[in-house]
Amino acid sequence: MIDAKNISKKFKQQTAVDAISFSVNEGENFVLLGTSGCGKTTTLKMLNRLIEPTDGEIFINQKNIRNENAETLRRSIGYALQNTGLFPHYTVAENIAVVPKLFKWSKEKIRARVEELMIKLHLSKEYYDTYPNELSGGQQQRVGLARALAADAGILLMDEPFGALDPITRTRVRNDFKNLEEFKKKTIVLVTHDVQEAFELADRICLMDKGKIVQTGKPTELLFKPANDFVKTFFDEQRLQLEYKSVTIKMLWQFLNDNGNIESSATEIAADRNVWQALECFSLNETDALIAHKNGITKKISYASLMNAFNQYKKAN
Amino acid sequence: MEQQQSLWEFIVQQRGKLLDQTIAHIGLTFISLFIAVLIGLPLGIFIARRKKAAAIVLNIAGILQTIPSIALLGFMIPLLGIGPLPAITALFLYALLPIIRNTYTGINEVDATVLEAASAMGFSKWQILTKVELPLAFPVILAGIRTATVINVGVATLAAYIAAGGLGEFIFGGISLNNTNMILAGAIPAALLAMLFDFLLSRVQKINLKKIRVAVVLMPFIILLLSSFYVIPSFEKNKLLAGFTPEFMGRQDGYLGLKSVYKLNIRNVVISDAVMYKAAYEKKLDIISGYSTDGRLRAFDLVILNDDKKIFPPYYAAPLIRNDVLQKYPEIENVLNLLSGKINDSIMTELNYEVDYLRRSPEAVAKDFLIKNNLYRQPRNGNKGTIHLGSKIFGEQYILINMYSMLIKGYTDLNVDTKTGLGGTKICFDAMTNNQIDMYPEYTGTGLLAILNASSATLNQLKQNEDSVYNYVADQFKKKYNLVWLKPIGFNNAYALMMRRQQSNELNVHSISELTDYINQSQN
Ligand SMILES: Nc1ncnc2c1ncn2[C@@H]1O[C@H](COP(=O)(O)OP(=O)(O)OP(=O)(O)O)[C@@H](O)[C@H]1O
Ligand SMILES: [Mg+2]
Numbered sequence: 041m042i043d044a045k046n047i048s049k050k051f052k053q054q055t056a057v058d059a060i061s062f063s064v065n066e067g068e069n070f071v072l073l074g075t076s077g078c079g080k081t082t083t084l085k086m087l088n089r090l091i092e093p094t095d096g097e098i099f100i101n102q103k104n105i106r107n108e109n110a111e112t113l114r115r116s117i118g119y120a121l122q123n124t125g126l127f128p129h130y131t132v133a134e135n136i137a138v139v140p141k142l143f144k145w146s147k148e149k150i151r152a153r154v155e156e157l158m159i160k161l162h163l164s165k166e167y168y169d170t171y172p173n174e175l176s177g178g179q180q181q182r183v184g185l186a187r188a189l190a191a192d193a194g195i196l197l198m199d200e201p202f203g204a205l206d207p208i209t210r211t212r213v214r215n216d217f218k219n220l221e222e223f224k225k226k227t228i229v230l231v232t233h234d235v236q237e238a239f240e241l242a243d244r245i246c247l248m249d250k251g252k253i254v255q256t257g258k259p260t261e262l263l264f265k266p267a268n269d270f271v272k273t274f275f276d277e278q279r280l281q282l283e284y285k286s287v288t289i290k291m292l293w294q295f296l297n298d299n300g301n302i303e304s305s306a307t308e309i310a311a312d313r314n315v316w317q318a319l320e321c322f323s324l325n326e327t328d329a330l331i332a333h334k335n336g337i338t339k340k341i342s343y344a345s346l347m348n349a350f351n352q353y354k355k356a357n
Numbered sequence: 358m359e360q361q362q363s364l365w366e367f368i369v370q371q372r373g374k375l376l377d378q379t380i381a382h383i384g385l386t387f388i389s390l391f392i393a394v395l396i397g398l399p400l401g402i403f404i405a406r407r408k409k410a411a412a413i414v415l416n417i418a419g420i421l422q423t424i425p426s427i428a429l430l431g432f433m434i435p436l437l438g439i440g441p442l443p444a445i446t447a448l449f450l451y452a453l454l455p456i457i458r459n460t461y462t463g464i465n466e467v468d469a470t471v472l473e474a475a476s477a478m479g480f481s482k483w484q485i486l487t488k489v490e491l492p493l494a495f496p497v498i499l500a501g502i503r504t505a506t507v508i509n510v511g512v513a514t515l516a517a518y519i520a521a522g523g524l525g526e527f528i529f530g531g532i533s534l535n536n537t538n539m540i541l542a543g544a545i546p547a548a549l550l551a552m553l554f555d556f557l558l559s560r561v562q563k564i565n566l567k568k569i570r571v572a573v574v575l576m577p578f579i580i581l582l583l584s585s586f587y588v589i590p591s592f593e594k595n596k597l598l599a600g601f602t603p604e605f606m607g608r609q610d611g612y613l614g615l616k617s618v619y620k621l622n623i624r625n626v627v628i629s630d631a632v633m634y635k636a637a638y639e640k641k642l643d644i645i646s647g648y649s650t651d652g653r654l655r656a657f658d659l660v661i662l663n664d665d666k667k668i669f670p671p672y673y674a675a676p677l678i679r680n681d682v683l684q685k686y687p688e689i690e691n692v693l694n695l696l697s698g699k700i701n702d703s704i705m706t707e708l709n710y711e712v713d714y715l716r717r718s719p720e721a722v723a724k725d726f727l728i729k730n731n732l733y734r735q736p737r738n739g740n741k742g743t744i745h746l747g748s749k750i751f752g753e754q755y756i757l758i759n760m761y762s763m764l765i766k767g768y769t770d771l772n773v774d775t776k777t778g779l780g781g782t783k784i785c786f787d788a789m790t791n792n793q794i795d796m797y798p799e800y801t802g803t804g805l806l807a808i809l810n811a812s813s814a815t816l817n818q819l820k821q822n823e824d825s826v827y828n829y830v831a832d833q834f835k836k837k838y839n840l841v842w843l844k845p846i847g848f849n850n851a852y853a854l855m856m857r858r859q860q861s862n863e864l865n866v867h868s869i870s871e872l873t874d875y876i877n878q879s880q881n
Contacts, residue, residue: 090477115479125474129492138478187478197477 041066041227042087042195047096049082056082058251059096064227066194071238072231074248080231083248084197087229088117100195115142118188118196118226122203124180126172132158132183133168139191157186162216178209182216189222196222198230202237214240235275239282247271259286264357284316287353289332289341295349295356298339299329306331306340315350367538371527379546381522385441386509386550387583389448393505394580397453398498401460402486411461418454426451426512430519434632438641439600444513444521451512452505459501463494495573496562502576503558510551514543520600520626520636524550530603530627539607597876599625599644599854600633609813610806611646611852614668621873634659637857644872649853650702650753652709659855663868669852670816671823672802673845674753676761680839682795686742690843692768693796696760697844699730705753705848712752719752723759733763739770746775747785747794753850757798782807790838800850804830804842823849 042064049057057079064070072080085091087098089110098105105113118139126135136154145153158165161182172180181201188196201217202210217223218241232238238245239259246256255267263283266272275282289296290311306329307321321330322343330341368375404411421429429450433443467490475489491498517525527543530536564572605611606627615621623644628636636642638657647654649661649672676693683690700708708726711717727733744765748754755777762773776794779785782803788794805811805819805826819825831842854869866872 088477090473111479111481113479114477119474119477121470121474121477123470125468125470125477127471127475127489128468142479 041068041101042070042229043099043102044083044087045097045099047083047086047093047098049079049086049091050094055251057086057093060248060251060253061096062246062253062256064229066227067225069223069228069230069241069243071242071245072229072248073235073238073242073245074233076233078248079251080233080248081199084199084229084231087195087197088114088119090114115139115191116193116195118191118193120184120188120196120198120201122200124172124184124204126180126183126187128172131169131171132163132175135172135183136186136190138187139193143191153190154186157189160220161186176209177205178213181205181213185213185217189220192222194227196226196228198228200232201230203232203234235278235282236285239286247274260291260357264354281316283354284319284350285314287350288312288314289318290334292346292349292353293334293339295352296332296339296341297345297348299342299345300340305329308332315346318346364538364541368542371542375527375542375546378522378524378526378543379550382510382513382524382547382550383583384585385444385448385513385516385521385523386506386554387580389445389513390452390502390506390509391577391580391584392445392449393452393456394502394577396449397456397501398460401457401498402464402490404457405461405464415454415458415461418457421450422454426515427518430515431632434519434635438639439519439521439628439632439636440626440641441516441521443519444516444523448509448512448516451508455501455504455508456498457501459497459504460494463497463501464490466497467493492573499558499562499576503555503562506554506558507551510547510554514547517603517627518629519632520628520642522627526603526606526627528603529629530607532603536607596624596879597643597872598641599623599646600628600636600642601625601646602630602633603627605646605852610668610670615854615869618666618668619869619873621869621876623872623876637855640857643860644854644856647853647855648850650705650709650848650850652706652711652713652752654855655706655710656714658858660858660861660867661853661855662861662866662872664851664853665868665870667820667822668869670802670805671826671849672800672851673823673827673847673849674757674798674800675827675845676796676843677789677799677804677834678796678841678843679789679792680835680841682744683841686744686769686771688769689744689765689771692764693761694844695732695764695768696757696846698847699732700846700848702848705850708756709753712756719755720759723756724763726756727760727763734767736763736766737768737770738766740772741770743772743774744796745794746773747779747788747797748775748777749781749785749797750778754798757846761796761798789840798846799842801826801830801842801845802851804834809833809837 044060044062046059046061047057048055048059060083072083074080082091086093089105127138130138133154136157137150140150140153155165158168163179163182163186167175167179172183175183181204185201188198202214205213214237230241242259244257245259245262247254247262249270255262255271257265259282262271263275263279263286288311289309292315293311305327307325307327309318309321309330309332311332311334318330321327328342330346332339332341400414404414424432426447429447430443433447437443437446471489471493472485475485480488513523514525514528516523517529524543524547527539528547531539531541531543561572561576601612607613612625626642628642630647633642633645634647634651634653634657637645637659647659653659654661678693708722711722712719724733746758746762748758758775758777762775765771765773776788779788779797785794785797785799786808789797809830815829819829827842827845834840834842854872856866861867864875866875
């Protein structure tokens with residue numbers, strides 16, 4: 041859906057983005073990850089021509105965006121950013137309605153859409169006519185997300201949309217966002233420097249350093265098949281937790297023994313849950329075993345067999 | 358209490374004029390403001406986008422702002438003449454800086470993230486400007502408009518100097534006539550206007566976010582509406598137009614007398630004497646109220662209309678000296694009288710012309726004159742005593758005082774000390790009665806009206822006759838102040854109506870009565 045070919049951006053003194061290429065598939069959540077100043081934002085902004093590349097081409101739906109009218113292009117791409125960028129002189133409803141208004145939707149249609157989004161993003165109706173500065177940071181961020189989603193664009197660009205929030209609010213807003221049907225349907229390019237967030241939201245991660253892409257791939261690929269030492273050390277600090285979180289019971293299935301003979305309490309767990317969640321299950325429910333199903337087969341899993349399967353999986357990858 | 362009451366009486370009596378002036382004042386303020394917004398706002402927007410141009414534009418506007426307002430009006434005259442056009446232009450230039458600067462600041466202060474979001478949403482440049490930047494900068498821009506308005510209400514009082522009307526007519530008329538009520542009748546409404554507009558705009562400024570968009574739309578209409586108050590004075594081409602100083606307008610021996618005695622009914626504007634002569638020369642005005650020995654009369658080739666009904670009191674110049682000094686050095690009397698009969702109106706005009714217009718030093722002009730008339734003698738450098746001479750603060754007095762100084766030094770053994778530039782009549786006169794100076798040249802009319810404050814009964818009795826006025830003044834001064842008027846020098850620096858020589862000949866108008874006849878004829 042999005043194809044970036046050899047794009048570069050040079051500012052006066054330095055090269056912010058250095059001849060990178062990547063493509064994002066339809067419906068995919070593509071996360072740009074990297075340390076501060078590595079060129080993530082610049083890359084993102086080139087996708088809706090807020091920044092024009094010095095070199096290279098970007099195609100969206102096979103069309104070179106350079107040949108499109110910048111304003112038309114931007115209206116068809118949702119955009120959410122860290123400091124929300126809400127219009128202080130517009131009410132919550134007016135902020136959300138900005139792009140539909142540019143598309144000249146009817147009043148009724150706009151109103152219906154705004155109300156729908158406010159419900160989806162858990163914004164109480166009473167905020168309809170309030171101004172952004174009367175809202176909390178988390179609420180402002182929800183309005184920002186609603187605005188990005190309002191015109192139902194197929195593509196959503198997000199620059200650290202949860203970055204300015206405190207950890208608890210961040211998790212909450214992020215989870216609400218993750219549960220939206222839009223999150224699943226849309227092609228999303230998201231910028232973050234928060235590794236946990238990247239792993240939680242990404243179908244694929246694009247790890248950048250000094251304007252170049254170091255590795256692009258599924259979270260597990262980056263963890264278990266790092267392209268070089270940079271990738272390896274990048275995740276070292278949180279490696280264990282990331283590994284537990286990125287490997288699901290489904291992925292371990294072939295290595296899991298069925299401990300059906302254990303005579304004790306057992307808790308049901310969905311097969312698409314990850315190891316981290318399975319471990320939480322053991323400690324929270326004080327059970328000795330978990331019961332999981334895949335393709336009609338049921339396995340009863342003890343703590344020992346889970347850890348054993350996990351280690352085997354790591355070796356195999 | 359009495360003061361207040363008479364101020365109120367004055368206002369009631371002059372309410373028609375006051376209303377006209379107030380309306381003209383509001384109009385002047387807002388027309389210029391409107392143009393300033395029309396030009397300053399786009400300029401401010403432009404320089405907010407081009408930082409290099411910003412420094413240049415802001416500096417130029419800043420320099421304009423520092424030009425003293427009266428000087429700026431002065432610069433306007435050669436370019437735009439007199440009347441509303443130069444006044445509005447000057448006011449416009451003053452209003453420009455706060456508007457440009459605040460537009461620039463206001464737009465620059467808009468949060469960059471908000472702008473980025475706007476363009477990421479797909480706003481066009483124009484939409485970003487009108488829907489985001491201007492509304493968000495509005496409070497700051499309005500603060501600039503507010504400053505400009507208050508400045509304009511103040512500076513607009515000066516418009517009266519160049520015949521553009523406004524409350525300055527009362528203020529400056531009152532100052533010249535030493536009429537406190539008249540000053541207040543102009544100054545109080547001007548101050549109230551400034552406060553009123555400041556207050557109203559401060560309310561608009563505090564308007565909440567919601568109504569900003571309404572305010573943005575309404576502002577231009579309101580300014581336009583207020584601008585329309587000013588009815589541009591229609592200067593019809595074929596009729597004569599007079600320009601009178603604020604002082605002349607309010608005097609019985611001025612415009613009031615022209616109306617009552619001559620029944621002269623001429624279209625007129627109020628103007629400062631600093632620009633009046635030039636305006637007459639440039640055909641912006643046809644008739645002006647000047648002083649009969651003013652050098653500019655000669656410079657601009659104007660002629661005096663004969664005051665055939667004698668409404669202007671004579672202002673014959675003569676040395677005024679303390680009696681005790683005269684007793685102590687009796688030889689001085691004949692010396693000071695040497696000038697008597699030597700300088701008539703046209704000679705004095707010529708001398709003034711050399712000093713005021715050709716910029717020669719008064720000393721050189723005085724010496725040349727004395728030599729030419731065989732009056733000059735080398736200083737004797739005596740040390741019998743010192744005579745302290747004083748003068749008012751204009752060219753004619755400087756010339757006379759230099760002549761007297763040379764005569765005293767050349768004909769007596771006395772030394773001379775001069776204190777020139779003693780402001781106006783009051784300062785000179787007080788210096789005499791306090792024994793700080795011994796002598797200065799004074800005018801009979803000034804003595805009669807400004808110092809003796811002669812009643813109208815006395816004035817009628819004296820019938821503006823040259824000799825009777827001199828005798829009356831000399832007599833009274835001797836009695837009241839122990840001061841002596843020596844012989845009149847011979848010229849009469851009185852009020853006079855003047856017009857261009859060419860026009861005077863063309864219309865065959867040489868006296869004020871002929872002027873009245875001409876105007877009455879052309880109106881029928
Ligand atoms: N407008 C600009 N002018 C000059 N240099 C710029 C500009 N924008 C970005 N840069 C530089 O380009 C580099 C990449 O910036 P970019 O904003 O893309 O980084 P980032 O990965 O988004 O960083 P962060 O995580 O801190 O947001 C930085 O070194 C930055 O200083
Ligand atoms: Mg960034």
